[in-house]
Amino acid sequence: MSQVIVELATKTYKVKIDKQLHKHIGEELSQVWSKRKIALLTDSNVGPLYLSDTETQLRSAGYEVLSLTVPAGESSKSLPAVGELISKMASAGFTRGDGVIALGGGVIGDLGGVVASLYMRGIAFVQIATSLTAQVDSSVGGKTAVNLGDTKNIVGSFYQPDLVLVDATYLDTLSDRDLVEGYGEVVKTSALSGGDFYQLTGTIKGVSDIRDQAQILSERAITYKASVVMADEKESGQRQFLNFGHTLGHAIELLAHGQLRHGEAVAIGMIEISQRFERDGITPSGVTDSLRDRLKAVGLPTTSPLIGTPNFFKHLVNDKKNHGGVLNLVALANIGEPIIVKKNIADMPAFMEN
Structure with a gap:
């Protein structure tokens, strides 16, 4: 044990x-x-x-x-x-x-x-x-x-x-779909942690690999999350990093009315926000593709037509990371190097343009 x-x-x-x-x-x-x-x-x-x-x-x-x-x-x-x-x-x-x-x-x-x-x-x-x-x-x-x-x-x-x-x-x-949606959170945590954990998720090439490696994946994810929680229990600082992919993901999860699992929405959220930050020079070139490869290897979605719709932006207003009209978005300055980027909600439509 x-x-x-x-x-x-x-x-x-x-x-x-x-x-x-x-x-x-x-x-x-x-x-x-x-x-x-x-x-x-x-x-x-x-x-x-x-x-x-x-x-x-x-x-x-x-x-x-x-x-x-x-x-x-x-x-x-x-x-x-x-x-x-x-x-x-x-x-x-x-x-x-x-x-x-x-x-x-x-x-x-x-x-x-x-x-x-x-x-x-x-x-x-x-x-x-x-x-x-x-x-x-x-x-x-x-x-x-x-x-x-x-x-x-x-x-x-x-x-x-x-x-x-x-x-x-x-x-x-668990059905394969219900198992795989949880793997979206594993990829998220491995990207935040970097190092050996991120290398481990790079070896996962299908659902059977997730089942075979479930215990070690849990150990690695929990160890990272516990370290963050112990440093910032009430999410005033670095615990916000755990929201990587969640701001956009939560919005489309709600708009999907049950058609998207939580981990599926987070997977989409990670890719959609990373490619914008990569476009703007905040996330290095190639990081989004690296994330996408890990998610697509097990069948997780990486895009959604719900991103950028009028109702999508309405849901951002009620996001818990909305601080007086400013969203604390999580970006990857590199794998293993999450940062907070503040963005006015009013600027989100322009930011989300391709």
Whole structure:
């Protein structure tokens, strides 16, 4: 087993990475939590696969379990869903000494984190990440949020878990498309990190390579992200680098109304913004092609007709990186050298021209 320790000013927790963790959930949890009630949150895709076994392991370890299942998909990341889950926990008599476990991908992790942060002003929280997106990115770092209408991740908080379990075995039941969209975040992180990690993503030539290398890809991505989070937990400085590709990506993800996965939108966002910065001399020539080669090798999209439409620019206004009409865009001064470039929203139409 490998692990990454996330040490913050007010909290330290472990991210454990191993292909046997799915068999030892009760044991792992007993190392961080005393016996208590647990709201075990999952979705309609993950639940039929893993909920019963997880619940059995938790009960065998002495925990009282309330299983909660929401519909799979981004629509469950909503305030009504948060309210319904909190109401069910209250009816079951949950107290401040109890906890929430998110068993699922990024949507469940976000939703569970928001519920845990709000219930009685905050109860314990654990992530069991079952998608590649969650394993390499969203389960680590404490950013939790839900959507409001057409605005993505606008209601949320920084709320760190007590433990994160990452087991590549869960990926065996993912479709190729759902696996590959998580790889978009891997390429992003490798480009920010550079060095051996970026060289590693250059060796990935297809879906089977992602499955074969899933554990090491998770280790590398989590190690990089943890280092950034420990230096800047609340995203006031270098943690903004992790938004590479996300400003444009979030806008088209919303406009696609479910037709684009998160990692697919981020892949498009990375290419679209990098080629503009390459055009303007901020990103060196060849960087965009290098990124595009890694993404296309596994079938990720690299462009979208939604980029540059009137509604696209409207969504940029509600982006969390909008600071008084100025966007903090992430550019690559080189592979492994991310920088922030400030751009007025009013100037974005001209910037996005080819």
